[in-house]
Amino acid sequence: MDNRPYTVVFQHDLGIGDLIFRLPYIEAVAKQSRNNRVVLIARPTCRALDILRSVEYIEEIIIYDRWRKEDNKGEHRGFSGFLKLLKIVKAKRFERIVIFSDRIRYGLLAFMAGIPIRIGYGGFGWNWPQRFFLNRKPYIKKYDGPCITNYEWATELSIKHGFTDRRLVPRLKIPIELIEKHKDITNGLPDKNIVVAVGASVKHKDWGVENFTQLAIRLLETGYGVIFIGGRSEEGILKNINEKIPDIIRIHLKTLMPESVMDSAAIIKHCDVCLGNDTGIVYVAAATESKTLVLIGNRPIPCHDPDIRYITAESISAITVDRVYNDLVEIIK
Template sequence: MTASDRSAVSSTADTRPRTVVLHQFVGIGDLVWHVPYFRAVAQQSHGGQVAVIASPTTFARDLLSGEACVSEVIDFDRRPRKAERRTGRHAGLAGIFRMGSELRPRRFERIVIFSDHANRGLMAWWAGIPERLGYGCSALQRAFLTRGPTIQPYQGPSVSVYKNASAFAVAQGFVAAPVVPKLTLPAGAVESIASRWADLPRPLFAFSIGSSEPFKQWGAVNFGQLADELARRGAGVILLGGPGEAALAQAIVQQVDVCRRAAVRIAVDNTVLQSAATLAQVDACIGNDTGMTNLAAALDRPSLVLLGPRPLLDHDPLMQLLIAPSLSAITPAEVMQRLPVHLLAKLAQR
């Protein structure tokens, strides 16, 4: 029997359902929180893999490229970034039916919907997927689902996205208890960018300077003063953001003493995968409440989140939250005091 024959027999013998999972949200952090549950669903799916439906704004195709459990990423283009100034291909009710029609030829046998939106169930029904699982928080969504158990939406002080995903995964028997999100990068991703930061001093900190909204932005002065203090103590700093943060990054550098600026590097031209690989090389991440601070923790790096008065992020012990009535009330000195003990010890030796 040839290798292809054995593969065909093995595929035929695998009676687990061909499964697609639907991720509802549009942010990188939201995607990261769901990764352990994608893996868990995949373990109970055909070939040990799932297809993932996700918004292009999550960069799922890049970030999940190292996850062996993901067979493919299918774009759910419902809410593009504001800067794109266009309507998503799958926006509105017509878009839901369009997405369902696009899924139909793929002949999935099961869909696991990480969402409480009724129209996601409608989409799965229109796609002809026979087994449809979802949160079922409303009677309308339950009308499109084929079986429970369903969950009650989380009501509490923390961000609800991870809480609801965890409750759903537990209720459906995919996991026994909530799982701390971790991400696997593709082989070679870290090594491919390592030389770019090799000359920076250690310990090395990434500042996640981007923000999706102005009220999440700590500001150039604060980041600049913190970068200057870290550089003064012999550390290196990478200012991590997108092209939209180029001016902000320059303003931060201007806050750093000229004699110490060589220790501060701007990185606003990376791909998302390169930014993730950069996070995997630093000793800690400090930043606004963004996908990057969540991604850092998922890559096993201590992450200090400048949270202010926002809902708690308590899903990973590597995430340290700086809470205050406003972001402006959080000082660079306070951030220094909250650095991981082992990194403070290294800085104290300088």
């Protein structure tokens, strides 16, 4: 009989990248939980159902639907929504919760659900009352360094509570059926191919259609294949780029809207390098051990994976096509 605690992990943040940053620590918690697995509570926007579909250490994913971009609503929004989520969590009879967040409401949720072991950040600033609802110390300190906070906070919590003794790098396996599904994606393209992810959640992360187009033209003219990928929200961008590429070199260009995040990861795996804005798919690609180059501009760098290369500048618009081209060529060589 496995006497280790039946554990739920709360992943608060919205983004795909946020999920990837915490992935190795979710796995570390699972290794000390019943049957080496955990239940994960996650926002729909981090695409956990897609990304973690084949991950053995995830027993179940509970979608925390507090806010939807399209209508500013959600099943778990407001007090009535909180009670709906509480009912779900309480019925599971979890024995431990690990909260990767400093929000007060998640501590309250764990307390009201009667979960015996409650671990979390302990709250920063006005969120410090979170610790009233937790019962396992130590808490962590607010990070004030050069890297983005999400990975650093998850690292500190996991080390302080003995889930690991070191910083961990996210790693993710692509389902074999998706690798097989996209095995012919580079047919008709040159030997060396670059995938470009054009998505960006906010304007100041976006390198821009003109820059991506000029980069693609230069790559195509020098004998590389280029595959642009994006979601439905990038359909217009993909069409715009495709129309700007001269006919004579367009034969080695593809613009795709893959069915899922992991379909995109499988396509990238069949190519030589992934270039993108600071967006979720580039971090998924890196986690699957694809070579990755990220256009970061003047923002804190995620310090979770030493194999990722970043291009920084005074702003995202200050990054030149020449610089990106040269870095890509160096990576491919």
